[in-house]
Amino acid sequence: MRKPVNKPEKTASAASSFAPAASAQTLPGFTHSRAQFEELADAAMSHARKLGASDVAADVSESAGLSVSARQGELETVEHSLDKSLAVTVYIGHKSGSASTCDFSPQAVRQTVQAAYDIARYITEDPASGLPDEADVAGPQAASLDLDLFHPWNPSVEQALALALACEQAALQTSPHISNSEGAGVSAQQSHFFSAHSHGFRGGYASSRHSFSVSVIAGQGDAMQRDGWFSAERNAARLASPEAVGRYAAERALSRVGARKISTRECPVLFEAPLAAGLLGHFVQAVSGGALYRKNTFLAGSLGQPVFAGHVEITENPFIPGGRGSAPFDGEGVRVTPRQVVQAGRVAGYFLGSYSARKLGMKTTGNAGGSHNLRLYSRQTSAQDDLPAMLQKLGTGLFVTELMGSGVNYVTGDYSRGASGYWVENGQIAYPVQEVTIAGNLREMFLNLQAIGADAYTYGAKTSGSVLIARMKVAGS
Incomplete structure (x- = not known):
């Protein structure tokens, strides 16, 4: 019986050859800039005050990504995503209402604020409701702290597929007792946002998350066992290699062959x-x-x-x-x-x-x-x-x-x-x-x-x- 093996090390992988350095200025992969987000948040907050809100918070965000999966050596799914949102919370004393939209037009922004305001007008008052106390709010220096969270990675479908196939193939080739695959996947995701509220907070940042994963089956008939593994990092260059992920997933499945029940x-x-x-x-x-x-x-x-x-x-x-x-x-x-x-x-x-x-x-x-x-x-x-x-x-x-x-x-x-x-x-x-x-x-x-x-x-x-x-x-x- 095979025993569990050590997890794969997070070493530079095939991803590192096309993982560009992060750029806070250009924000590659997005369609909106930080400046545009600030303008949208300010417009929403300004309109809320005109309506009579005592306080208001606005959050503008955008996310983009690619997910590719492969099974048995062939492309299975491709999913591109590009989402955006403006969320507004309006306070009238201790009453609050929230609304959101993915339409950034001036008319849609005003309608969203109006919807949040109308909800706040008729909702039951809650003494605990409200923005955070001003003394607790992060100042400009804290809000702009760079924590190295954004490492954009924009592989093509062909590049992502090649990585998924390498991951699955490594798993299948680990042993002839690996009898099937449930598939391998590659995901490259990134997002950015800006938040502001009337207690003086203004801040936002970009972040990323990328991963490889695979799941395989070992054994035959009633003795079949499934297991898998993954690697997930903000920086694609720090992911374990797809081959290491595949081999470790296979070893985990192989080590489970011959599993039995035990008495209570x-x-x-x-x-x-x-x-x-x-x-x-x-x-x-x-x-x-x-x-x-x-x-x-x-x-x-x-x-x-x-x-x-x-x-x-x-x-x-x-x-x-x-x-x-x-x-x-x-x-x-x-x-x-x-x-x-x-x-x-x-x-x-x-x-x-x-x-x-x-x-x-x-x-x-x-x-x-x-x-x-x-x-x-x-x-x-x-x-x-x-x-x-x-x-x-x-x-x-x-x-x-x-x-x-x-x-x-x-x-x-x-x-x-x-x-x-x-x-x-x-x-x-x-x-x-x-x-x-x-x-x-x-x-x-x-x-x-x-x-x-x-x-x-x-x-x-x-x-x-x-x-x-x-x-x-x-x-x-």
Whole structure:
């Protein structure tokens, strides 16, 4: 049986030969300039004030992209996208209304503002409604901070297809036991926006995200197993090579051939690093504003309380250059800052925008629109705690590499997910496992988090190593 192999390194790939340097002035690939966006936002805000709005916010954006997929050596789909939008929120005291349009003509802008104003006139007043407090708004210097987020990549359909085919071919050629392909894809996406509101905020920036992906099938008949892999970066030159992505996807599928069920039991569970980022996401949702002020979270009132094992830390850093969760300000134009979210296992901060903060009688944390580059780690982790070392810490138990379903109850914390992975005995992978369900309660899982690996992996805007939970229920045959 094949064992999981190391993930492909993010080295210069075929994409790097035609990935131009970012240019904040020309914004290649777009049809509108920053100056045009500013004019549209100012026109919308001016018209709102003429109508009698007490406050107004405007957001103008544009996105462009290309997605190409191939299967069995042939082009399957080509999707070009070019979208634009003007969104306006009008406030009349503590009443608000929002409207949007993709028509940038002066008449459409006025009609959109009028629609937002009319909604605000008749909506119920909400004391928490309103723009962020002026003291929290990011100033010009913060709003213009360059975080290296924009790396335009504009491959032709032929170039993108060649990369997708190389990715799929590498997977198929890894072993004769790779029996089929579910296809490979290449995506090149970029966007830019400008936001302004009447509490003095003005700011915007361009960003990009590009990726390769492939999924293949190993084995025959009832023994067939599927798995895949991807590489995603803001800068196409930093993507793993399509060949490396293809080979790793094939190795993952091959390592699952011969998977079997196991009997129902309780045992330690080790979550692979990309899945550990999902556990971090569950925590974020449970301590985010909407869930907190509605009191539909098992972590209501947890500020200052021990939620994780005492060695666990979580940090947030919006200013990592090129980070997928980096931003100079949040979705309301509020200042952001690096901070400790969990310290020595205790909750040191929530995730709040201005509205949820007011509902809770607190201050915004600069998280309108989401979190920024979270990192889950342990003060007990050493540089030697790679995946083999984490398997040794697991000892005998389940190593989970895939989760299915969305069985998380945020009111109670109950957790139940379909899973597959590997049964581990004495720190060594014994055989692949499929068709099991792992269950527990997030509160207990967090408190019983035994170790976090040094095999850190960034999935989206969350970074974590593999995570070992002391005990969970595993339902099998």
